[in-house]
Every structure is written in C-alpha cells, then in structure tokens.
Amino acid sequence: MTHILSGDWITLHGVVVATGLTIYAVGSHTLNQRRHPSAAIAWLIALVLIPYLALPIYLMLSKRKHVKRSIIPRALMLDNYVEKRDDGSEIDEHLPAALGLPSLAxxxxxxxxxxxxxxxxxxxxxxxxxxxxxxxxxxxxxxxxxxxxxxxxxxxxxxxxxxxxxxxxxxxxxxxxxxxxxxxxxxxxxxxxxxxxxxxxxxxxxxxxxxxxxxxxxxxxxxxxxxxxxxxxxxxxxxxxxxxxxxxxxxxxxxxxxxxxxxxxxxxxxxxxxxxxxxxxxxxxxxxxxxxxxxxxxLVPSGPDQSDDTIYTLLVSSCFTARHRILAVSPYFVPDPPLLMGLALAARRGVRVDLLLPRQSNHRLADIARLYAFRELAAAGANIWLSPHMVHAKAIVIDDKLALAGSANLDSRSLFLNYEIMVAFNDESVVRDFEAWIDLQRTDARIYRPHPPRLPRELLEAMVRWVAFQL
The missing domain is CATH 3.30.870.10 (Endonuclease Chain A)
Known part of the structure; x- marks a missing residue:
C-alpha cells in the first residue's frame, strides 16, 4: 500500500513539475517575457524542487513586460539618424530610435x-x-x-x-x-x-x-x-x-x-x-x-511598459563607446555579467571608470551581492569610491557627450523589473555640470581596496547574487 501511494505521489509530483515548467516555457515565449539569466535559472530550479510553492508565486510575480516587441526595427522609421550639437559635433540617433525613445526636446x-x-x-x-x-x-x-x-x-x-x-x-x-x-x-x-x-x-x-x-x-x-x-x-x-x-x-x-x-x-x-x-x-x-x-x-523610460530594457541597453552600449571617462553614482551596484564586463573592458582599454557608492547602504543583501563586482572592476583598473554617507543619487556620465539622471539604480531590479525614468542630456555644458556634482560628492569618499574572500564568504556572496534580481 505504501509502495502504491509512494508511486502515485511521485507521479503526481511529476505532473505538477511538468505543468509548472510548461506554464513557464509557454508564458515566457508567448508573452515576450525575456528574463535575466539568473532569474530564469532560479525559477527553473524552484519549479522542479518546490513546485507547490514556486508555481503560485511564479503566477503572481511572473510578468515582466506587458507590451510586445516590434517586428520592424524602429530605426528604419526615421529618415535622419544624426543630430547636431551646439559645438558642431554629432549625436547618433540610431540606438535611441531603435529603442523607440522620444526625440530630442x-x-x-x-x-x-x-x-x-x-x-x-x-x-x-x-x-x-x-x-x-x-x-x-x-x-x-x-x-x-x-x-x-x-x-x-x-x-x-x-x-x-x-x-x-x-x-x-x-x-x-x-x-x-x-x-x-x-x-x-x-x-x-x-x-x-x-x-x-x-x-x-x-x-x-x-x-x-x-x-x-x-x-x-x-x-x-x-x-x-x-x-x-x-x-x-x-x-x-x-x-x-x-x-x-x-x-x-x-x-x-x-x-x-x-x-x-x-x-x-x-x-x-x-x-x-x-x-x-x-x-x-x-x-x-x-x-x-x-x-x-x-x-x-x-526622457528615457524603462520598465514593463517598454518592449526593450532601455536604460540597461544605453548603459551597456555606452561602456563600449566611451573614450575618456565613465562616471556613475548609485546607492546599489549589482550589475549583470554583460554590464560588468562592459565596465571592466572599458577600464582595461584606458577609459577612466569612477563609481561612487555608499560604504554601507540601507540594504545589507545588496551590499553583500556587490562585492564580486567590486573585485572584478578593481582588478580591471576601475576606481570604486565608498562614501561614509548614505548616497541615494542615481546618475551616469559618459565622456562629455551623455549624462543620465533620474530614478534608476545600477542593479537588476531597476534595470529589468521596475518602472523607471531617467533623463538623457547631450549638451556638453549640462553633462559637465552633472560630472562636477558627482565629483563633489567624492570629496570625503575613499577608494575600495579588494581583499580575497574566504570560501564561506564567497559562497554567501554567490547565494545572494542568485536572488540579486529581486533585491
């Protein structure tokens, strides 16, 4: 009798797991729910190991986008991809057009x-x-x-x-x-x-x-x-x-x-x-x-009402186009692998990379999750400045050509889940003003010095990074 019940339970468990995985696969494909890799893996593991808990939670939290991606590249809808700056230099409008962003105003x-x-x-x-x-x-x-x-x-x-x-x-x-x-x-x-x-x-x-x-x-x-x-x-x-x-x-x-x-x-x-x-x-x-x-x-809106992850895409692209300096301030810093690689490669090819963050933020888990990225960037030659104050500002400056300021943090929740708003500025004088503001906040900050973590600490960091997309 026990053997029969055990067999029935295993069969039922398999059906629940299969149902959960099917819902995940079909929902992700038909509803255009492209996911962060760590989020996708975490959902799959949870649906296999604890489907009775994971499936209801997934149904409540699963939707990441509620607009469909355009089949026709939006850049093709524009006749002119280039705008002139006051100093005569050009602003390339290819990427903003492809992302469906508003025109310059x-x-x-x-x-x-x-x-x-x-x-x-x-x-x-x-x-x-x-x-x-x-x-x-x-x-x-x-x-x-x-x-x-x-x-x-x-x-x-x-x-x-x-x-x-x-x-x-x-x-x-x-x-x-x-x-x-x-x-x-x-x-x-x-x-x-x-x-x-x-x-x-x-x-x-x-x-x-x-x-x-x-x-x-x-x-x-x-x-x-x-x-x-x-x-x-x-x-x-x-x-x-x-x-x-x-x-x-x-x-x-x-x-x-x-x-x-x-x-x-x-x-x-x-x-x-x-x-x-x-x-x-x-x-x-x-x-x-x-x-x-x-x-x-x-205006640069990002979130479920945008078919692309607009702020994230602009950041990754800027990492590879920056020539002189990348300057950023954020309360939290939990980048995904492509963004982390972009920043590290920028530093390795001679771009000055300065990141300003609080020495201790109001989110302990986010502070733990950021340490791996800190070590990687420090090894690449980037400067990570830790302020003794709680810094809640959010801004990024790329050379003298682009400044982004608004509500988005440099973490997966802001870049992939939240409704966020940033404003992009292209005029050199305005970009310089944002650069000066961030540099002023670095006055009493100190450079991060990496220390190799012990195995228990490294395991803890890895576990926290698994759920970093929810922090």
Whole structure:
C-alpha cells in the first residue's frame, strides 16, 4: 500500500513539475517575457524542487513586460539618424530610435539642486506657482514632517482650484507610513495607486513597482531625480533618530518641451493605473530651433511598459563607446555579467571608470551581492569610491557627450523589473555640470581596496547574487 501511494505521489509530483515548467516555457515565449539569466535559472530550479510553492508565486510575480516587441526595427522609421550639437559635433540617433525613445526636446532654466534644501525650495515654489495643473509621481510618500508638509501644500492648492493628480506605488505607499489619502481626496486631489499588490497578483504583476519620481507643473516645468517625498531624501527629520541626517541625493528641475515629454509619460502611467485612456494633448514639437539659453535632452523610460530594457541597453552600449571617462553614482551596484564586463573592458582599454557608492547602504543583501563586482572592476583598473554617507543619487556620465539622471539604480531590479525614468542630456555644458556634482560628492569618499574572500564568504556572496534580481 505504501509502495502504491509512494508511486502515485511521485507521479503526481511529476505532473505538477511538468505543468509548472510548461506554464513557464509557454508564458515566457508567448508573452515576450525575456528574463535575466539568473532569474530564469532560479525559477527553473524552484519549479522542479518546490513546485507547490514556486508555481503560485511564479503566477503572481511572473510578468515582466506587458507590451510586445516590434517586428520592424524602429530605426528604419526615421529618415535622419544624426543630430547636431551646439559645438558642431554629432549625436547618433540610431540606438535611441531603435529603442523607440522620444526625440530630442528643448529645455531651459535647468538647475541641478546642490542639496536637499534647494530641492525642497524648488518643489515648494512649483506647488505655489502652479496655475492649471500639478502631477506628482513617487515611490514613497512619507508620513513624516516633510511628507505631511507637502501633503498640506497640495491640499491647500487643491482647495484653490488647482488640478492635482498624485500617483503612488502600490507597495511603496506602505513603506513610508501611508500618507493621509483621505484628506487629500477630500480636498480634491486625485490619488491613485500604481499596481496595487492586492489587485495585480492574479495578473502576474505583483513584482512590478513604479519607481519613477517626477513632478510636472502646467505641462512646462519638470522636477525629477531620485528623491522620494520623505524627510530623509531632503533635509532629514530632527524628531526621528533614524531620519535625523539626510541622505545624499540628486534632483533637478527644468522648463520647456522636455517637461512636456514628462507630462506625456505621466499621462500614460495615470491611464494605466486608472484603466482609462490617456489625455489627448496637442502634438509636441520635440526638435525646435535652439536659442543660446536652450539645451536638448530626452526622457528615457524603462520598465514593463517598454518592449526593450532601455536604460540597461544605453548603459551597456555606452561602456563600449566611451573614450575618456565613465562616471556613475548609485546607492546599489549589482550589475549583470554583460554590464560588468562592459565596465571592466572599458577600464582595461584606458577609459577612466569612477563609481561612487555608499560604504554601507540601507540594504545589507545588496551590499553583500556587490562585492564580486567590486573585485572584478578593481582588478580591471576601475576606481570604486565608498562614501561614509548614505548616497541615494542615481546618475551616469559618459565622456562629455551623455549624462543620465533620474530614478534608476545600477542593479537588476531597476534595470529589468521596475518602472523607471531617467533623463538623457547631450549638451556638453549640462553633462559637465552633472560630472562636477558627482565629483563633489567624492570629496570625503575613499577608494575600495579588494581583499580575497574566504570560501564561506564567497559562497554567501554567490547565494545572494542568485536572488540579486529581486533585491
């Protein structure tokens, strides 16, 4: 009897395993769910060894893309692949066109905020000076002294008739203490949760988080960067022992057609969250004659709503085209093998590679997972700078030709799973400004010196890297 039951159980187990693997294979192929290699292997092992647990989790977390990839190369749709910079040099538009990115758009009155206080002052001014509309998207909206202040400012302006939309991530909203949504809605602020975990589990989207952070005023003024709406990302909170000292973060604001691109992106995100059609706005003239005070840039969205991993693709490509310097700042650094190889090869062929990270971040597992990459890059000749402060800024500078700044970390979750937003700048003067800002943050940082890990430590690092795509 025991033998029969054992045989039946083995048969049932085999059926469950086969079913799980079939669902994985069919779903990945038909739904265009291309996966990070370590993620694919981890799912396969889990579906074989623990299918009863892995299969339900896979069904809740499996969906990585919800748009199909174009069969026709999008670069073929453009007549002109090259744009001129102010100094007469050229901007190659082949890759941005192939990725379906927006065209270059003009902007002016740009400011990279020196610190959290300046960023907060700009945010206050935007709320106060908005005339028609204000749209705010954030991952975390803290229930602290700063979050409460911003919420009250929004409530005041909404009561004055300003049209305000607030888009909060469905998971991030719990991490900051949950803002007073009831009071916001009562004042007239429209509030929506982006991919609520309770409503998205059966659609396979529970793992997809909206990490984009931006504020758009009157379709013309953009505030963007890595700051969440909480005290520690700006000026700290003296009443809280955990948030008394602010983190080092990066944000900027600008005005012009580039801000209108961000408005269109917010409209699309809002439409997705509300299941409504996006607002139809007047056609945007992306390429305009550039005056002395104007520059050009483009929005670079990445995530499940993009058929390609746009930010990741731009980074890998830039590693192989950089000639003089690659400079990056990020709170976390868990690159996949191609990105790590690209950075290492750049260093080996003489490109100066400087990475700025916190000596200890707020994610212990991410700190463990990054050590292998640290050793590989140090051996290749790259400089890894470790700051004594918590650095939450996200930016990359390639030579004097490209600067990317926004919400994306240099880890697999940001590059392959999250909804992220970066802004690409091509004008040399703006690129130099970002370079100077990052270099200034390196003032009290120290160079990483590698030490060969012992076997237990090396095994621990390897195990953590297996799940790095979820960190």
């Amino acid at each position: 003009t902007f002016e009155h740009m400011s990279i905020h020196a610190d959290g206080q300046q960023s907060l002052n700009v945010l206050r001014a935007m709320i106060a000076q908005a005339k028609q509309s204000l749209d705010l998207s954030t991952f975390i909206f803290g229930r602290d002294v700063l979050g409460d202040e911003i919420a009250q400012l929004l409530i005041t302006r909404a009561k004055q008739g300003l049209k305000i939309r607030l888009l909060l991530d469905g998971v991030g909203v719990y991490m900051g203490g949950w803002p007073d949504i009831k009071a916001l809605k009562k004042a007239g602020v429209k509030v929506e949760l982006f991919v609520s975990p309770y409503k998205s589990a059966l659609k396979g989207r529970m793992n997809l988080r909206n990490h984009r952070k931006l504020v758009v005023v009157d379709n013309h003024w953009l505030w963007c960067g890595g700051r969440n709406i909480a005290a520690q990302y700006f000026v700290g909170d003296p009443t809280s022992s955990k948030q008394a000292k602010p983190w080092i973060d990066l944000s900027f604001d600008l005005q012009g057609a580039l801000a209108a691109q961000a408005q269109q992106r917010f409209d699309l995100d809002w439409a997705f969250a509300t299941r409504q059609k996006p607002i139809q706005r007047a056609a945007l003239a992306s390429i305009l004659p550039v005056s002395r005070d104007q520059h050009r840039g483009r």
